[in-house]
Amino acid sequence: MWQAQHVSRRLAELYPQTEISILGMTTRGDRILDRPLAAIGGKGLFIKELEVAMQEGRADLAVHSMKDLPMEMPAGFTLAAISARENPCDAFVSSRFARLDQLPANAVVGTSSQRRAAMLRAGYPQLSIESLRGNLDTRLRKLDAGDYDAIILAAAGLIRLGLTDRIRAVLTPEQSLPAPGQGVLAIEVLSARADLIALLAPLDDAATAHCVRAERAFSRALGGSCQLPLAAHAVLEDGRLWLRGWIATTDGRRRLAGEWYGAAGDDESIGQRLADALRERGADAILRESAAISQ
Numbered sequence: 001m002w003q004a005q006h007v008s009r010r011l012a013e014l015y016p017q018t019e020i021s022i023l024g025m026t027t028r029g030d031r032i033l034d035r036p037l038a039a040i041g042g043k044g045l046f047i048k049e050l051e052v053a054m055q056e057g058r059a060d061l062a063v064h065s066m067k068d069l070p071m072e073m074p075a076g077f078t079l080a081a082i083s084a085r086e087n088p089c090d091a092f093v094s095s096r097f098a099r100l101d102q103l104p105a106n107a108v109v110g111t112s113s114q115r116r117a118a119m120l121r122a123g124y125p126q127l128s129i130e131s132l133r134g135n136l137d138t139r140l141r142k143l144d145a146g147d148y149d150a151i152i153l154a155a156a157g158l159i160r161l162g163l164t165d166r167i168r169a170v171l172t173p174e175q176s177l178p179a180p181g182q183g184v185l186a187i188e189v190l191s192a193r194a195d196l197i198a199l200l201a202p203l204d205d206a207a208t209a210h211c212v213r214a215e216r217a218f219s220r221a222l223g224g225s226c227q228l229p230l231a232a233h234a235v236l237e238d239g240r241l242w243l244r245g246w247i248a249t250t251d252g253r254r255r256l257a258g259e260w261y262g263a264a265g266d267d268e269s270i271g272q273r274l275a276d277a278l279r280e281r282g283a284d285a286i287l288r289e290s291a292a293i294s295q
Contacts, residue, residue, distance in 0.1 A: 047068070054188075086155075087155040091167045093151050098169065173244065211236055219271075230248075243260050244258070247278065249290055258274055
């Protein structure tokens with residue numbers, strides 16, 4: 001809802017003569033909270049109802065967290081704008097401990113992400129990693145109730161909701177490489193709505209868009225989904241794009257990481273080339289193992 005209100009305010013500033021209303025919706029991904037996301041259908045659970053609302057004319061656009069979007073957009077839909085990025089990193093949140101490396105053996109860490117879980121299992125095998133679903137308030141309430149010793153969340157969500165004080169430490173990309181599109185908002189519309197695509201163009205941040213396209217191309221080339229622990233993060237400096245990528249088995253024991261550089265305009269090609277490079281180093285075996293475990 002914060003994201004929708006944020007985009008609404010931006011549009012009101014651009015087009016003060018236009019009346020903007022918010023159609024609040026609860027998706028299937030929001031309602032099913034007793035199972036890991038990977039077990040109930042993945043990222044698409046957060047967007048289907050919103051796309052139906054656009055097809056039926058009840059909504060003109062939908063605002064998403066980019067990292068929640070499937071890597072392949074469904075036919076008839078397009079991303080009209082990609083926002084400037086908030087902090088893309090993961091955040092360590094705990095009532096008792098200041099840093100991840102302070103957690104004692106068997107401490108319980110909550111996360112809803114296969115990526116974060118695999119990275120924790122790889123770097124901190126002494127910890128107990130447990131599934132954590134629900135909105136931000138629910139997750140923090142479970143932490144405060146003592147169900148978890150710590151939880152890992154996207155820093156962007158905490159910052160946007162004014163909860164920066166709950167962040168005990170921001171994990172660097174070296175500690176926990178972010179998910180593709182993390183910290184970015186995406187605005188989805190029907191592909192046929194050229195009028196809306198033109199109106200939303202001022203909300204698009206070109207530098208962020210280049211980075212996100214590279215990240216998503218890398219994920220798409222490796223079949224990225226909620227079942228696959230995968231990370232990708234790009235930065236753009238002086239027209240040069242630096243993409244880092246990482247994949248692992250769900251237990252974190254087998255993993256591959258790599259990086260690729262190139263011109264910003266070659267964003268999707270950079271993502272594809274890095275994926276190809278990891279395949280040459282044995283990524284397919286990791287992909288097969290992850291797929292077998294998910295089934």
